[in-house]
Structure formats: structure tokens, C-alpha cells
Amino acid sequence: MLCVECGKREAKYEGLCEVCFLKKVKFTSLPQHMEVVKCPHCGAIKFKGEWKRLSEEDMLKELIMRNLETLHEYDSIDFDFETREYEGDIELHTMFHIKYKELEAKEEHYSIIHIKYESCPRCNRYFGNYFEAILQIRGTRENELESVVQYTHERLEHYAKKNENLFITKEEGKHGGWDIYISDKKEAKKVAEELCRKYGATLKESPSIVGRKDGKDVYRMTYSVRLPEYRVGDVVEVEGEYYSIEHVSGHFVKGISLKEGREKTFDARRHKINLLRKNGELEDATVIFSQDNEVQIMDKDYKTIDAISTRELKAGENVKIVRIDDNVYVVP
Numbered sequence: 001m002l003c004v005e006c007g008k009r010e011a012k013y014e015g016l017c018e019v020c021f022l023k024k025v026k027f028t029s030l031p032q033h034m035e036v037v038k039c040p041h042c043g044a045i046k047f048k049g050e051w052k053r054l055s056e057e058d059m060l061k062e063l064i065m066r067n068l069e070t071l072h073e074y075d076s077i078d079f080d081f082e083t084r085e086y087e088g089d090i091e092l093h094t095m096f097h098i099k100y101k102e103l104e105a106k107e108e109h110y111s112i113i114h115i116k117y118e119s120c121p122r123c124n125r126y127f128g129n130y131f132e133a134i135l136q137i138r139g140t141r142e143n144e145l146e147s148v149v150q151y152t153h154e155r156l157e158h159y160a161k162k163n164e165n166l167f168i169t170k171e172e173g174k175h176g177g178w179d180i181y182i183s184d185k186k187e188a189k190k191v192a193e194e195l196c197r198k199y200g201a202t203l204k205e206s207p208s209i210v211g212r213k214d215g216k217d218v219y220r221m222t223y224s225v226r227l228p229e230y231r232v233g234d235v236v237e238v239e240g241e242y243y244s245i246e247h248v249s250g251h252f253v254k255g256i257s258l259k260e261g262r263e264k265t266f267d268a269r270r271h272k273i274n275l276l277r278k279n280g281e282l283e284d285a286t287v288i289f290s291q292d293n294e295v296q297i298m299d300k301d302y303k304t305i306d307a308i309s310t311r312e313l314k315a316g317e318n319v320k321i322v323r324i325d326d327n328v329y330v331v332p
């Protein structure tokens with residue numbers, strides 16, 4: 001049978017030859033004008049009432065797929081596209097590649113995408129100074145606050161990747177510490193607890209009622225994280241014995257005894273840990289002589305002194321010492 005259109009070639013598709021079929025049939029249709037709603041603050045896109053955070057490329061792909069109308073049956077459709085800015089809108093050139101039986105067709109469409117701006121709910125909250133919790137950092141030593149705040153930011157950013165409603169509303173230095181206003185109290189608490197584990201800090205939670213919603217009180221939480229008095233490397237006294245702190249994790253403090261060299265772990269909730277010397281306050285000294293239990297060191301004033309050490313030392317070695325009562329201990 002010959003093509004009903006041209007009468008020259010064999011009819012293969014719906015009474016038409018390949019050439020006449022492709023001339024007559026259109027597979028795709030894409031509107032010449034499309035519109036997207038975009039948040040001017042964060043770039044989120046609203047699709048059918050739902051806000052999505054997409055890259056521009058993914059946004060355009062999604063827009064094309066949602067607006068594509070197919071006019072004829074096909075086996076597969078693929079597309080690529082190019083864009084150009086046009087007076088604040090986007091000019092979109094879409095190329096569809098269609099496969100249908102033995103045929104391959106290419107169809108092009110030109111569209112203008114108009115961008116409308118609307119602030120998304122998350123940004124509305126953000127710019128409305130919304131917060132549910134204040135995370136307070138207290139008890140840091142000199143030059144320590146910055147690194148603790150940085151760690152807190154890292155943890156908040158980590159959780160914000162999975163929770164777009166988590167953000168910092170504001171932050172400020174207060175009473176020698178730092179206050180961070182956070183949009184989500186559950187996430188704020190998680191981070192406060194992580195700070196406690198990492199720094200051996202204690203957590204105090206205090207709610208305050210800020211209003212009522214649907215017949216219930218609405219609470220705002222303050223999570224106050226207080227770092228302990230001691231740090232790794234400090235010399236402390238516990239139950240009359242002296243220790244150099246090796247490790248701190250949550251409530252647990254591991255120390256090494258200055259007199260006997262044995263390790264001991266204390267629970268800070270049960271033992272009073274008294275700070276004797278901060279790690280930065282330990283004195284430098286040089287070992288002069290060391291044999292068995294006899295150790296002599298030279299202090300920074302070039303005075304030779306007998307010292308107590310629980311580990312073997314070499315003459316000439318630089319060590320840290322601490323003077324307690326009338327004794328001089330080499331810090332292990």
C-alpha cells in the first residue's frame with residue numbers, strides 16, 4: 001500500500017509514509033508562557049502549593065515535565081534545553097527527542113518563563129525573628145569561646161541539612177558567653193546535649209511561657225550549657241590526690257595520678273573535682289638527672305630541685321612541672 005498523502009512511498013504509519021507522517025504528526029506541546037513562583041530570599045520554588053528547594057536546572061526540568069503535553073503515542077521522550085535571560089524572565093528553548101517504533105523525531109519549543117516572587121513560609125518565619133529556643137554557652141576559658149561557638153554552628157548546620165525549618169535567628173555575646181537563638185527547640189536540645197558530651201559540660205533547661213495557641217501554653221526553652229572548671233591537661237585534686245586530666249567525656253573525667261602514675265576515672269556528679277592549676281599555668285623545666293625514683297630538674301630560674309615523677313625521664317628532656325604544697329611533680 002502506498003502513502004495516502006504523497007502516493008509515492010510505502011505507507012508505514014497510519015496510512016502514511018515516514019516523511020509524511022513526521023510532517024503531519026506532532027508528539028509534544030509545551031506552553032509558550034509558563035510561570036514559576038520563587039522565594040526572593042532563599043530561591044525555593046512553589047509547585048502546586050508545595051515549596052521545593054531545587055537548583056535552577058532541576059527546577060526547569062521539573063517545570064518542563066509538568067507542562068509537557070503529549071499529543072500522540074510514543075515509545076520514549078527525552079529532552080534537553082537552553083536558557084537565556086530575557087528582561088527578568090527566562091527564555092527557554094526545549095528540544096524533545098522522541099522515539100516511536102522505527103521513527104526518531106525531534107521537536108523544538110520556545111517558551112518564556114515568567115518569575116513571580118513570593119516569600120516562602122520558612123523565610124517568613126526567619127525574617128519574623130522566629131525562635132523557639134536560646135542556646136547559651138557559658139564557662140569558657142579565655143580564647144576558647146570562638147571554637148565552641150564554631151562547633152555549635154557546625155552541628156546546627158549538620159541538622160539543618162535535613163530540617164529546613166532549623167536556622168539561627170540571631171546570636172550575641174552575653175555575660176562572657178554566647179547566646180544563639182534557634183528556630184527549633186528539639187534540634188537546639190540535641191546540639192546542647194552534644195556540647196555537654198564533648199566538653200563535659202552541664203545542661204540546665206528552663207522553659208518560659210510566651211503565649212497560648214489552640215488552648216495550650218506555648219513554651220520557649222533556654223538551654224544553658226556550662227563548661228566545667230577543668231580541661232584536659234589541667235592538674236586537679238580529687239579526694240586528697242592529685243591528677244593530671246587525660247580525657248573528658250560527658251560526666252566522666254579520666255586522670256593520671258601525679259604520685260603513683262595510675263589512671264583513674266571519676267564521675268563528676270559524684271566526686272568533687274578541684275582545679276589546682278590550668279594547663280596553661282604549668283611551669284617548664286628541664287630534667288638534669290633521673291635514676292629510679294630520684295629525679296632532679298632545673299626550673300626556669302636555673303634552680304635545681306628534687307621532683308617526683310611517675311614515668312622514666314631522660315636527662316635534657318623538657319617537661320611540665322607543678323608545685324603543690326612543698327613538692328614538685330613532673331606532669332605525666
Ligand SMILES: [Zn+2]
Pocket residue numbers: 003004005006007008009016017018019020021
Ligand atoms: Zn508520503
Ligand SMILES: [Zn+2]
Pocket residue numbers: 039040041042043044119120121122123124
Ligand atoms: Zn525562602
